Amino acid sequence: MAWNEPGNKGNDPWGNKGGNDKGPPDLDEVFRNLSKRFGGKGNGPAGQGFSALSLTVVLGIILVVWGLSGFYTVKEAERGVALRFGKHVGEVTPGLQWKATFIDQVYPVDVQSVRSIPASGSMLTSDENVVKVELDVQYRVIDPYLFLFSAVDANSSLREATDSALRYVVGHNKMDDILTTGRDAIRRDTWKEIERILEPYKLGLTIVDVNFLPARPPEEVKDAFDDAISAQEDEQRFIREAEAYAREIEPKARGEVQRMAQQASAYKQREVLEAQGKVARFEKLLPEYQMAPEVTRKRLYLDAMQQVLTDTNKVVIDAKNNGNLMYLPLDKLMNNKSAQPEPMTQTEQHINSSSVSGTRTSVPLSGRPTRDERARQGRE
Incomplete structure (x- = not known):
């Protein structure tokens, strides 16, 4: 039975007992009691119960508390995103700042630290082999407002984009390249693919580096792939040794060729000069031979014999x-x-x-x- 039905003699919500309905408490009485607590006289209507001084003190205390609650500090590595009634109004610089409590909101965001998101998993290559790869993406926030409000969770979006880009790049490369010499190319391709995926979302971050950790084959064939990697490393070592040997031998060969060319040139000049000298000598002997053939012939014979018998x-x-x-x-x-x-x-x-x-x-x-x-x- 409700408290206000006829015949109900119980207590009502207003404190009436025995069914004596006196109605709700008088508001004037309530304000009068409050005015007594704050130093009022309690006489007259409720609006006259508060003194002007008491009201001023209360408002001053509230204003001071409200003003002091608005001070905050932004760290050196952070930038603050200021919102006024939920609307973006600007960026807050580092230092001691003040905001209107209950009106403005400031969200600090670290823009100097380099953050990282790991990604790993077993993926299928283009030659239908399964390989386990691990990747670590390092990034930095460049726009705090976009980082906070362009997506529900920028870190989650970046993680999903990284996983998608890694699977795409690994799926277009062979297992031998992933395990051996193609890691750097896969790293660069994954970096470009992540940036391409994130561009339309405008997450307010930039990729600093992408670290492609050494991939591992399945445990069942790990020994065979280790042998293959060792053979390829030996191949690269032999190539480097051959290149070093070529760089060592080539200057010597060039010097030898240059020396032989100079010797040949000197021999040529010497023979040419000797031939020219012999021709000039015979040209000078010709007039003498024409004047005295016997004497000249005997003189030539004696000179030749002297030259032959000199060292015998x-x-x-x-x-x-x-x-x-x-x-x-x-x-x-x-x-x-x-x-x-x-x-x-x-x-x-x-x-x-x-x-x-x-x-x-x-x-x-x-x-x-x-x-x-x-x-x-x-x-x-």
Whole structure:
């Protein structure tokens, strides 16, 4: 039974007992009681219960509390996004700032730190092999307002874009390239694909770097792929060693070629000059030969014999006296040509006197004979 139905003698919400309905409490009485608490006299209507001073004090306290609550600090690495009744009004710089509480809202965003989002998974390559790849995307916020309000969650959007770009790039490359030499190309292609996907969303961030971690084949075939990678590394090492050997040998070969070319050029010039000298010499001999052919011919013969016999050992034999052999070591005599002559002994004078009679002949062509030769002649 409701409290206000006839016959209900229970308590009503206003505190009436025994069914004595007095109605709701008087508002004037309520305001009068409040005015007593704040120092009012409590006489007269409720609007006259508050004094002007009390009202001013209360409003001043509220205003001071409201003003102090508006101070806040933006860190050096952050930028604040200011909203007024939910509308973007600008960007807040670092330092001590003030905002109107309940009117303005400021959301600080770190714009200097480099953040990272990992991505990994088992993916199918273009040659229908499964490979496990891992990627780490590093980015920085460049527009705080777009980063906060262009998407529900910018980090989640970037993570999904990274996963989509990675699967697209891996699906268009072969497993050997992913595991060995093609990692850098895959890294660059993934970077470009992420930027292409994020461009229409305008998330207010920029990609700083993309780290493509070493991919791994399935565990079942890991040993075989390790051998393949080792063989390719050996191939690259041999190529580098061959290139180093080529860089070492090539300068030597070029120097050898240059030296041989210079020697050939010098030999050519020498032969040409010698030929020209011989021609000039014969041209000068021609008039003399025309005037005295016999004398010139004999002179040429003697010059040629002198040139031929210069470096040979010579034995001179007296053809008139049979059985008498005269040996003249002309090579030694020529070597001792510059030596001082010694005085002749009596034996030497006797030998020379006997040579006049035709028994023996000693003709010192260049200076006197040496002491050994004189001794040998004395024994003879």
